[in-house]
Amino acid sequence: MARPTAKGPLITIAAVVVVGLVVLLVNMGTRDPSGLPAAAVTTGPTAADRTDAAPTTAPGTGEAATEDAGPTTVEPVTGGIYAGRTAGREMTIAIAVDGERAVGYACDGKRVEAWLDGTLSGDRLSMTAKDGTTVEGTVTTGQVDGTLTTGDRDLAFTAESAAPPSGLYEGRADVRGVSARIGWIVLPDGSQVGAGKVGDTPVDAPELVLDGTTSLDGVPVTVTPVTGEAR
Amino acid sequence: MSTGPGGVDPPTDPTGFAPVPASPSRTGTTVVLVPLLVGGLVAVALGVYGRVHEPTFFAVNIAGFSSGVAAKAWLASVGFVLALVQLWSAAVLYGRIGPRPAPRWTGGLHRWSGRVAVLATVPVVVHCLYALGFQDGTPRLLVHSLLGCVFYGAFVAKMLLLTRRGAPGWALPVLGGIVFAALAGVWLTSSLWFFTTTGVTF
Numbered sequence: 001m002a003r004p005t006a007k008g009p010l011i012t013i014a015a016v017v018v019v020g021l022v023v024l025l026v027n028m029g030t031r032d033p034s035g036l037p038a039a040a041v042t043t044g045p046t047a048a049d050r051t052d053a054a055p056t057t058a059p060g061t062g063e064a065a066t067e068d069a070g071p072t073t074v075e076p077v078t079g080g081i082y083a084g085r086t087a088g089r090e091m092t093i094a095i096a097v098d099g100e101r102a103v104g105y106a107c108d109g110k111r112v113e114a115w116l117d118g119t120l121s122g123d124r125l126s127m128t129a130k131d132g133t134t135v136e137g138t139v140t141t142g143q144v145d146g147t148l149t150t151g152d153r154d155l156a157f158t159a160e161s162a163a164p165p166s167g168l169y170e171g172r173a174d175v176r177g178v179s180a181r182i183g184w185i186v187l188p189d190g191s192q193v194g195a196g197k198v199g200d201t202p203v204d205a206p207e208l209v210l211d212g213t214t215s216l217d218g219v220p221v222t223v224t225p226v227t228g229e230a231r
Numbered sequence: 232m233s234t235g236p237g238g239v240d241p242p243t244d245p246t247g248f249a250p251v252p253a254s255p256s257r258t259g260t261t262v263v264l265v266p267l268l269v270g271g272l273v274a275v276a277l278g279v280y281g282r283v284h285e286p287t288f289f290a291v292n293i294a295g296f297s298s299g300v301a302a303k304a305w306l307a308s309v310g311f312v313l314a315l316v317q318l319w320s321a322a323v324l325y326g327r328i329g330p331r332p333a334p335r336w337t338g339g340l341h342r343w344s345g346r347v348a349v350l351a352t353v354p355v356v357v358h359c360l361y362a363l364g365f366q367d368g369t370p371r372l373l374v375h376s377l378l379g380c381v382f383y384g385a386f387v388a389k390m391l392l393l394t395r396r397g398a399p400g401w402a403l404p405v406l407g408g409i410v411f412a413a414l415a416g417v418w419l420t421s422s423l424w425f426f427t428t429t430g431v432t433f
Contacts (some may be wrong), residue, residue: 009390
């Protein structure tokens with residue numbers, strides 16, 4: 001066996017750097033087919049800035065998106081956002097808490113979805129949806145544990161604190177005169193689960209992209225991060 | 232080691248890397264200092280990049296990962312299994328376990344399993360840093376983010392130390408141990424967490 005030279009470890013470092021750069025470029029380059037620069041979402045303030053500013057500025061961004069017909073960059077919000085799954089992975093749930101107010105969304109990624117509304121009293125979380133789905137839970141540091149009751153099923157869940165860009169997003173669109181509403185949950189591991197309705201008809205959620213190019217059946221969707229604030 | 236010139240050298244480098252002639256003024260500890268400094272800078276730089284860079288998160292669905300996060304978990308697991316090979320081969324090289332003297336191939340095994348291990352983690356860390364960033368929302372995320380930075384810093388420090396001669400005997404095992412421990416922690420707080428919460432999926 002040829003004895004390695006002392007350059008071996010340096011070559012190893014160089015190989016790691018080269019592979020890393022190639023993967024990074026692939027990451028950035030694959031966004032080009034949409035015609036958008038990879039930096040489309042980096043035009044906002046830095047993550048550090050946004051952590052402070054987002055709770056107040058994000059809803060404004062959402063309203064601006066409603067007024068502008070064109071694509072608008074959506075700022076992910078921060079704050080008391082929790083996301084997770086039920087123990088049996090039947091449903092994915094996201095909860096946004098702001099003070100004593102809480103809103104949430106639960107869906108199975110296909111046809112079952114519920115927008116929830118409720119309150120936080122102490123550490124007790126209680127939310128209900130129009131279809132009778134309820135969520136009861138306990139909020140602790142960085143986590144919500146609780147039970148999601150939908151139909152006749154009681155599903156235990158744990159939701160972890162979700163830092164941007166993970167969290168809860170709501171999409172609105174006008175599909176040929178019929179209003180559509182879509183919910184997406186982006187989990188802390190980066191995966192997204194969503195569902196939606198056009199009128200009363202359930203539809204598959206389109207892929208959520210945060211640079212304003214989310215579309216449903218070719219119709220642009222206005223995406224707003226959901227916080228606990230009044231909607 | 233058997234090729235150490237004249238037997239006057241401190242015992243170094245059982246991995247078989249040829250030592251670089253050192254300037255006589257260097258003492259053992261200062262030889263360690265520069266790799267440690269560079270490694271520390273690497274760790275801090277990665278953390279700062281992860282914190283400042285705007286997470287893009289949609290890299291999730293591209294970047295060559297057909298099955299997204301599961302692919303990350305498996306790649307990281309490949310790295311971790313090879314890290315166990317690293318631990319074993321290092322112990323053999325140092326004569327702690329197995330045959331003595333260590334078989335000739337253990338040096339090659341240690342080097343190449345290490346290279347493959349760290350290369351397997353590269354697509355994962357690029358995704359972590361580019362798409363998700365440094366996060367501290369939960370203890371798991373904080374520990375994972377910190378250890379991820381420590382891992383690459385310690386890796387760079389260890390590689391640089393290998394190219395230097397005259398380092399104290401403890402330096403290489405300690406740095407190697409930090410590299411292994413950091414990767415183990417990173418794996419426990421990501422892949423194992425993923426497999427236990429999501430199930431063993433491909």
